[in-house]
Amino acid sequence: MHRRKTYASLVVSIILAALPYGILPLMSFFGRWHFPALLPETWTFQHWGSFLHSQGAVGASFLLSLGIATCTATLASTGGLLLSRAVSYSSFRQGGLFFSLLPVTMSPVLFATILLFYFQVAGLAGTVAGVILAQMLIALPFAIIYFHSFWSVRILRLEQLSATLGSTPVHTYRYIIWPVARPFLLVCFFQTFIISWLEYGLTSVIGTGQIQTLTLKVFLYIQESNPSMAALSATLLILPPAILLFWNRRFVFKEVSL
Amino acid sequence: MELKHISKSFGAQQVLTDISLVLEEGHTLAVLGKSGCGKTTLLRIIAGLELADNGEIWLNGKNMSGVAVHKRNAVYLNQEPLLFPHMTASANIAYGLEVRGVPASDIRRQTEQMLAELGLEDQGHKRPHQLSGGQRQRVSFGRAMIIHPAVLLLDEPFGNLDPDTRKQMQELFMRLSTAHRITSLLVTHDLKEAILTGQQTAFMESGVLTMYPDTGAFLSDPRTGGQDEMAFWKKYNQS
Numbered sequence: 001m002h003r004r005k006t007y008a009s010l011v012v013s014i015i016l017a018a019l020p021y022g023i024l025p026l027m028s029f030f031g032r033w034h035f036p037a038l039l040p041e042t043w044t045f046q047h048w049g050s051f052l053h054s055q056g057a058v059g060a061s062f063l064l065s066l067g068i069a070t071c072t073a074t075l076a077s078t079g080g081l082l083l084s085r086a087v088s089y090s091s092f093r094q095g096g097l098f099f100s101l102l103p104v105t106m107s108p109v110l111f112a113t114i115l116l117f118y119f120q121v122a123g124l125a126g127t128v129a130g131v132i133l134a135q136m137l138i139a140l141p142f143a144i145i146y147f148h149s150f151w152s153v154r155i156l157r158l159e160q161l162s163a164t165l166g167s168t169p170v171h172t173y174r175y176i177i178w179p180v181a182r183p184f185l186l187v188c189f190f191q192t193f194i195i196s197w198l199e200y201g202l203t204s205v206i207g208t209g210q211i212q213t214l215t216l217k218v219f220l221y222i223q224e225s226n227p228s229m230a231a232l233s234a235t236l237l238i239l240p241p242a243i244l245l246f247w248n249r250r251f252v253f254k255e256v257s258l
Numbered sequence: 259m260e261l262k263h264i265s266k267s268f269g270a271q272q273v274l275t276d277i278s279l280v281l282e283e284g285h286t287l288a289v290l291g292k293s294g295c296g297k298t299t300l301l302r303i304i305a306g307l308e309l310a311d312n313g314e315i316w317l318n319g320k321n322m323s324g325v326a327v328h329k330r331n332a333v334y335l336n337q338e339p340l341l342f343p344h345m346t347a348s349a350n351i352a353y354g355l356e357v358r359g360v361p362a363s364d365i366r367r368q369t370e371q372m373l374a375e376l377g378l379e380d381q382g383h384k385r386p387h388q389l390s391g392g393q394r395q396r397v398s399f400g401r402a403m404i405i406h407p408a409v410l411l412l413d414e415p416f417g418n419l420d421p422d423t424r425k426q427m428q429e430l431f432m433r434l435s436t437a438h439r440i441t442s443l444l445v446t447h448d449l450k451e452a453i454l455t456g457q458q459t460a461f462m463e464s465g466v467l468t469m470y471p472d473t474g475a476f477l478s479d480p481r482t483g484g485q486d487e488m489a490f491w492k493k494y495n496q497s
Contacts, residue, residue, distance in 0.1 A: 031394075036457060058446060138372040154340075156341055157336070157338075158309050158340060159341065160305075160327070160334070161334070161335075161340055162342075162353075163306075163307075163326075163327040163328045164305050164306075164307075164327055164328075164330070164332060164334045164411075165328075165333060165334045165354040165357060165401070165402070165405065166328050166331065166354055166357045166358055166405065167328055167353075167357045168328055169328075176342055176351075180342075180343060180344055
């Protein structure tokens with residue numbers, strides 16, 4: 001009986017998790033659909049056609065989001081690895097971790113509103129660079145905290161061993177630390193990519209409405225009561241994380257363990 | 259290798275007090291001492307991983323004060339045979355040669371030769387997690403010795419091994435260090451290991467190092483436990 005319940009719970013969980021991947025693409029083909037009809041009256045490829053064949057707004061937002069998320073994830077993962085080392089091996093370790101946690105604990109919209117003035121003064125408000133910098137304020141602390149567990153005594157000993165064998169710090173990073181950290185870097189890249197990809201509060205405030213990422217587009221279409229375009233945007237929104245998750249499953253968890 | 263008046267303290271605690279010694283080239287100095295006597299700190303200072311408060315370190319006639327760790331040619335090995343986990347046994351052994359820019363053909367030849375000396379001819383392709391504790395320790399020795407370090411610093415290297423493997427490793431270490439004329443400083447808390455492995459012997463207590471002119475003098479010092487050990491075996495044989 002207990003086993004049957006577990007099995008049923010598992011099946012329900014899988015269905016619920018997979019539901020967006022089925023419903024959202026389906027909804028993106030909806031044409032005319034008026035209340036109180038349960039199903040749409042017409043089906044259309046028009047939305048996907050405009051996305052695939054023209055320089056439409058969704059396509060541009062998709063590419064913009066991809067660029068911003070890739071930049072943020074790359075900078076946060078590599079920067080987080082190096083900064084986390086400095087925090088982990090310093091005498092200011094506890095304080096460093098505390099200050100790293102501070103930006104993550106605050107509401108992104110509130111945080112962005114406080115920072116907007118400084119971004120405007122620096123000429124970064126409403127720019128892609130400004131949005132990347134703003135997202136880094138959340139992604140980088142996450143990466144620092146994530147890599148904190150990586151910088152163990154064992155890694156320090158590996159570094160020291162490499163140095164006593166004649167390796168320069170740069171060579172040690174390239175041939176010892178980087179390969180050993182690779183699985184951690186991949187997971188961190190995935191996590192920070194998701195943070196950036198789905199970020200709404202900071203992006204909308206610091207972007208001042210001029211930087212229209214895909215997440216912002218989904219909300220915009222929902223506000224406009226345009227379910228088909230919202231579904232198309234949402235389908236595109238769940239695609240890259242799903243692909244990255246698939247890569248993670250296949251490669252990251254099979255990497256060398258320490 | 260020569261140490262001149264090395265001192266070190268951590269806060270108010272004096273860890274090393276005015277340590278001076280001369281170690282002949284190709285010799286092994288075995289330092290006996292209990293845990294916490296300052297042995298590890300001494301090795302780390304020689305390797306450049308810790309800074310001494312006072313004193314000088316001379317390796318091959320050069321003052322190492324202020325010289326970066328990677329330029330000292332002093333390899334430090336601790337109790338755990340720490341291998342690079344993403345590399346094979348061969349790649350681990352070859353690492354120091356690659357760092358020095360040795361041509362690939364020479365690296366291959368020297369690595370194969372070292373694997374043969376270590377008795378690991380057929381294990382070169384294996385990753386560290388596929389090797390036994392003793393095999394990992396051999397690879398660790400081979401990786402250090404292949405670059406002919408100015409001094410090899412061994413921090414209780416056989417402490418984690420079972421008695422049989424420990425004996426084999428001691429023999430292997432003596433054979434390799436003699437064959438490659440490696441100057442070594444080995445710290446241990448095992449009296450027999452100190453006598454077996456060291457051409458020179460010393461005793462360390464509370465950060466103070468005592469050097470002995472020969473093994474007889476080393477065993478005669480009641481602090482080393484040599485007299486107790488001999489008394490035990492004498493009594494055992496009589497009974």
